[in-house]
Amino acid sequence: MKNKCVLAYSGGLDTSVILGWLIEQGYDVIAVYVDLGQPCEDREATLAKARDCGAVQAMIVDVREELCRDFAFPTMQWQARYEGTYLLGTSIARPLISKVCVEIAHREGATVYAHGATGKGNDQCRFQLAAEALDPAITVLAPWRIAAFRDRFPGRKELLEFCEQKNIPVKASKGKPYSSDENCLHTSYEAGLLEDLTTDGFSLVDFGMTVSPQAAPDTPETVKLEFETGLPVRVNNLAMKPHEIVLALNEIGGRHGIGRTDIVENRFVGMKSRGVYEAPGMTLLYEAHRLVEQLTLDRVHLRDRLAPEVAEMVYYGFWYCAKMDALLALIREAQKPVAGTVELSLYKGNMLVKSRASANSLYDAAIASMEGGGSYNQTDAEGFLRIMGLPLRVQGRERPRATR
Secondary structure (H helix, E strand, O other): OOOEEEEEOOOOHHHHHHHHHHHHOOOEEEEEEEEOOOOOOOHHHHHHHHHHOOOOEEEEEEOHHHHHHHHHHHHHHOOOOEOOOEOOHHHHHHHHHHHHHHHHHHHHOOOEEEOOOOOOOOHHHHHHHHHHHHOOOOEEEOHHHOHHHHHHOOOHHHHHHHHHHOOOOOOOOOOOOOEEEEOOOOEEEEOHHHHOOOOOHHHHOOOOOOOOHHHOOOOOEEEEEEEEOOEEEEEOOEEOOHHHHHHHHHHHHHOOOOOEEEEEEEOOOOOEEEEEEEOHHHHHHHHHHHHHHHHHOOOOHHHHHHHHHHHHHHHHOOOOOHHHHHHHHHHHHHOOOOOEEEEEEEEOOEEEEEEEEOOOOOOOHHHHOOOOOOOOOOOHHHHHHHHHOHHHHHHHHHOOOOOO
């Protein structure tokens, strides 16, 4: 009896070749297309292709709602940005792909989980760390880390020849001078001509989710977002599910050129790489969420100190671990008061706050006013500063500082 293998399958050149190669190695392959909102002309045709190529089963699992609700939104509540910029759209999705594939492996009696990530990137880490956390006994098979596989397929020419030999249909297309990865949260672009840091990435890339800020409308547009317990629940007064919110904001933000970035980042495996990203909907959510927090939370400095740690864990692939469990529990509790509405004015790549309001607001105009009144007594500041300044006065007496 053949061993069963679950393959994270996209229908593209690499995973189509890997499917055929796995069959050669003696596996019964179950091809799983995890629907994250990535573009696909015909999902049923993708399944048919997998079956025609020899998969014993081929299936699509739609996880768009789960991706937004259980992965993207908790990460947004942390205001987690890898190295201060990247909103982690690809990083978030990889553990979910592994979760789906491991669940199917258990259901179908498979012991091997295969993926098409290379041995030089971050995705191999995210796939494997998640899979082994969910099932320590599962075997993770990454063909691109196998020398014999790389020797057999050193380039695109050999991949295409294999497809021809195996009658694997490959759609002929003019290759773009970079690679891309898309889901409902964002699109990332890397490699090819983008590896030359003198290349203008914003001019080179054919962006799919956003117009350029220069081509955006000359008239600003206002968008209203409402949050409850730190989670978005309405856009322009319309209640929506998490996935619907992201899609609506992608469209709104995209037409105003919101959410484009170009960064050189540090991969988990040690090298630097350049990435160009667009994430219009999530960029709007991060900004609106931060503005509601300003009203409803008292000094989120602890969260802000931990946010880079959370971003790093997500980027590296440590989603299913005790530390992340604790951090997610912490942010759920801390976000309970974060409720309110924000209006943003969108104009040529910019987001300007127009208004913000919350029933849980800690802002008191009477206290904050420079005019008289309110419950704040300025005389109290005298004692406050005497206490705060005590260690400085002691240090200054014992260790005088030179002054000019």
